[in-house]
Each structure stands twice: as C-alpha cells, then as structure tokens.
Amino acid sequence: MEEKKDDSTVFIGKKGVMGYVLAVVTQFNNGSKEVTLKARGKLISRAVDVAEIVKNRFIPDVKIQNINIKTEELMSEDGSKNKVSAIEIALQK
Numbered sequence: 001m002e003e004k005k006d007d008s009t010v011f012i013g014k015k016g017v018m019g020y021v022l023a024v025v026t027q028f029n030n031g032s033k034e035v036t037l038k039a040r041g042k043l044i045s046r047a048v049d050v051a052e053i054v055k056n057r058f059i060p061d062v063k064i065q066n067i068n069i070k071t072e073e074l075m076s077e078d079g080s081k082n083k084v085s086a087i088e089i090a091l092q093k
Contacts, residue, residue: 008032012039012047020050025058028093034065037089040072044087051089065092 010023020037027035039047055062068088073081 008034009036009038010050012037012043012050014043017046017049017053020046021053021058024050024054024091028059028062032093034090034092037091038086040086041084044085047087047089051091054091059093062091062093064089066090 008027010020010027012020024035024037037047037050051064055064066088067090070086070088071083072086073083076082
C-alpha cells in the first residue's frame with residue numbers, strides 16, 4: 001500500500017470528534033474528491049465515528065471508498081518495538 005502525502009489526509013488524534021469532522025468537511029468544500037482518515041490504536045474508533053458523522057449528518061453523498069487495516073511497528077522511548085493496529089478510511093465524494 002503506497003503512502004499518500006498530501007493535504008487530503010486527516011490524521012486522527014486526541015482532539016474531539018467534531019474537530020476532525022470539520023477538517024474532513026472543509027477538505028471536501030475546498031474541492032477534494034477524496035479524503036483519507038488515518039488512525040492508530042485506541043483512536044481507530046474515533047476515525048470510524050468521524051467517517052460515519054460526515055457521511056450521515058454533513059455530506060450525504062460521501063461514500064466510503066476503501067478501508068485498509070494493518071499493523072505498524074513503533075519504536076518506544078526505551079528502544080523496544082511495539083506493534084499497534086492502524087486503519088485508513090478513504091472517503092470519496
């Protein structure tokens with residue numbers, strides 16, 4: 001799977017869900033045809049929430065194009081490797 005490095009990717013973090021919903025809606029309003037949500041670990045459920053809120057409440061013609069799941073290895077501060085689940089949700093207008 002190739003990594004996309006452009007403005008149409010929203011990385012889900014610890015902010016509130018509606019902040020990410022606003023970011024996705026803004027991307028679509030600025031002309032993007034596709035926006036990708038990326039999240040890891042416990043934040044995967046927040047990414048799913050964002051996708052569903054955008055689709056059901058704000059932009060009804062958005063479709064979920066693709067969902068990729070994977071495991072990423074992260075280096076912790078003490079030098080050990082941790083495996084963490086990750087998800088990418090591609091939304092298309």
